[in-house]
Amino acid sequence: MIDFLFIELYIKKKYDQKVEEYFNIHKMSVSSWRKSNQIPERRLYEFSLKEGTSDIEELFKILYKN
Numbered sequence: 112m113i114d115f116l117f118i119e120l121y122i123k124k125k126y127d128q129k130v131e132e133y134f135n136i137h138k139m140s141v142s143s144w145r146k147s148n149q150i151p152e153r154r155l156y157e158f159s160l161k162e163g164t165s166d167i168e169e170l171f172k173i174l175y176k177n
Contacts, residue, residue: 113165115144118158124174 115130122133130141134154144150150158159165162173 113150113155113158113167113170115148115150117167117170118150118155119145121162121170121174 119130122128122130126133130144131138134141134157155165162170164170
């Protein structure tokens with residue numbers, strides 16, 4: 112499973128957005144994710160659909176392909 116910190120880094124680097132903006136949710140929800148360093152399965156699935164993968168190696172390649 113991808114941890115929250117990686118997803119936060121990915122979203123910030125690729126889109127220059129906060130997690131709250133990317134998922135269009137309230138800060139309170141994301142606060143609990145930060146504390147536990149986990150993201151709910153539903154949001155992980157949404158992330159995977161948007162990005163085309165949930166494989167960390169592939170996501171790194173997307174970020175650093177230049």
